[in-house]
Amino acid sequence: MSIDARPTDYSAARIQETVQELLSAGILPPIVQAGHPVLRHVAAPFEGQVTDAELGHLIDLMRSVMHKAPGVGLAAPQLGIPLQIAVLEDQFAVDPEVAAVRGREPLPFFAMLNPRYQSVGSTSVAFYEGCLSVGGLQAAVLRPESVQLDFTTPDGTQLQRTFTGWQARIVQHETDHLHGILYLDRAELRSISNNAEYSARWAQPDISRARQELGFLPDPAED
Template sequence: MPSDAKPTDFSAARIHETFQQILNAGVLPAIVQAGHPVLRQLAAPFDGQLSSAELLQLIDLMRSVMHKAPGVGLAAPQLGIPLQLAVLEDQFEVDAEVAAVRGREPLPFFAMLNPEYQPLGTSTAAFYEGCLSLNGLQAAVVRPASVRLDFTAPDGTPRQRDFTGWQARIVQHETDHLHGILYLDRAELRSISNSAEYSTRWAQPDIALARQELGFLPEP
């Protein structure tokens, strides 16, 4: 699904000002929720709107917010800053069966600027996802099982990395945020579940039971 989001109208000065306001507040900022226009904008590519020191400050702040939530990724627009920056990290302990079925392996922390991904091959996988900007909901999303990510590291170095399994899902979810796409845009709408219902009924390693009972996606 290509993004048809309109580019943000934030100037470099306004991005810098928004960052400074958040930093000067002295507390961890709240995560912006769905309905806020910043989540539906094409974020501005990073091209020096913040100094190197400020960029590292923002990355540290985003990592703290992500850990507090807790989550495995956070994009700058989720703090109200329409900048193509996201942080990712997955160090949660998960059940061995869940990890095996979902291809979930620990993802060491990294930050990415101006990311773009492309599928590797044609294999896809469908699992439930949630989002820190859509509290209280879960939905099944079909995504490429493996992707190639091109991005810029915080030190300005161009990078390319391949991801598979759950790591590929995190990479796609966070990159989408920077292009005005929420996971519900890609979700199987009949799968949408309140988080309590999801935990009670559908929190199996795979989506087979939910697929059957809620009537979404054909049997593989």
């Protein structure tokens, strides 16, 4: 699915000013929610708009906000900063059956700048996702099972890594944020559930029951 968003109109000076205000506040900022324009624009590629020290402090702040939420990823636009930076980490204890079905393995913390991904192979899988910027909802999203990620580390090193399973899903979700895309843009709309309904009905390891009862996506076994 191709989704085109407009580039942010923030200048480099305005981006730095926004970062400095956030860092000087001395508190963990709230997470920007859907409806805020910053989530619907392509964030500016990181090109040294902030100093190395500011970048390090911003990444630390983003990690703290992610942990508090709690979540497994956070993009700079979710703090109101239209800059292509995201942090990712998944160390949650997960039921072994759920982990096996979803291909969910621990993801050590890392920060990525200017990420791009492309699918590896032709296999796509659908699972329910949520988002810290879309409170109260879950929806099934069909995504490539494996992706190749090209990104820059905070120290300026350019890397290429391949991710599979749930790690690939996190990478795609956070990279999408930096390009003005929310997971709902890619979701199966008939699968959308509020958190209570999801927990009560659809929190199985896979989406087979939800697919059948809510009527979204064909059953692969019937293809």
